[in-house]
Amino acid sequence: MKAQSFSAPGKAVICGEYAVLRGAPAVSMAVDRRAVVTTQPADGDDFTVTTPGYADGRWRFRTGERSVLRWRDELPADGLAVVETVFGALKASPGNALGIDVDTRGFSDNVTGQKLGLGSSAAATVALAAALMPGAPARDVFECARAAHHRLQGGGSGVDIATACCGGVISYRKDQSFPPQTVVWPDSVHYRFFYSGRPSRTADAIRRAEARDERRWAALDSAAKEADEAIRAGRADGLVAAVSAWTAALRRFDEAGSIGIFAGGHAQMTELAAEWGVVYKPCGAGGGDIGIALAADIADIERFCRRARGAGFTPLDIRRDDRGVTQHTGVRG
Secondary structure (H helix, E strand, O other): OOOEEEEEEEEEEEEOOOHHHHOOOEEEEEEEEEEEEEEEEOOOOOEEEEEOOOEEEEEEEEEOHHHOEEEOOOOOOOOOHHHHHHHHHOOOOOOOOEEEEEEOHHHEOOOOOOEOOOOHHHHHHHHHHHHHOOOOOHHHHHHHHHHHHHHHHOOOOOHHHHHHHHOOEEEEOOOOOOOOEEOOOOOOOEEEEEEOOOOOOHHHHHHHHHOOOHHHHHHHHHHHHHHHHHHHOOOHHHHHHHHHHHHHHHHHHHHHHOOOOOOOOHHHHHHHHHHOOOEEEEOOOOOOOEEEEEEOOHHHHHHHHHHHHHOOOEEEOOOEOOOOOEEEOOOOO
């Protein structure tokens, strides 16, 4: 058996965050920061794991009953839950021991080393599932990765797993059949991602959101459906208007419950963008991590970039990635 390498992209939610947890549609874009998993035959009976971009070190384990891993080395402080949950979700053991390298360095800020909030754990989960199930149908990789990531996060919608599997832009609903619907992104809609410089605390924000009354959730659900329908229609002006309307609905939901979605500078960015004819919103949980700005005129985006830097946000060189989980050839052991 030769060395094999698989990669999967990160993601940015364009519309429908939070609402997707309750079954509403979300539109999500795969981005060209990829987790890369390489496997090769191991010397001896131990599996080994290295994780550049997460923790320095090399850890050995053997598989036990029900795919429980028996670690032979002390794990890093935050553990290696991605590896454990993927092995636990496999329908069959990989068999012979492997050396496994899970590389997520592309998901960190080059200056601070902080994670950007682009779904690195989901991308790593998908790439690892594919690497341990070589030749498996995409649906099987998705089901394994979704089960693993659900356990890893203690819940979630699966939108990040679906995006990492499919690539491009998708319209996704929780627990829907695979694959989700593909969305055509108009070439005339320009966008740029921005990093806030602050990490987001997703679990805390979701707990605050869950405390909102059903009337607030119903309004958010309705707004998500309207945005999804307008974006899937494929018209450039409709896409920008849909993101603008969704952003306003999300901000009302945030302010009613003091969730903190537009904290961390996102509220200021939203207001700055409006002054320049640009639509801006946080992506995902908000409160930090990244946001996206959209406009029909690239010049408006470039002018807004200069203002964003003054507000402490960093423009990112990130683009849509139309490839989903991918096997790479020519890998050397």
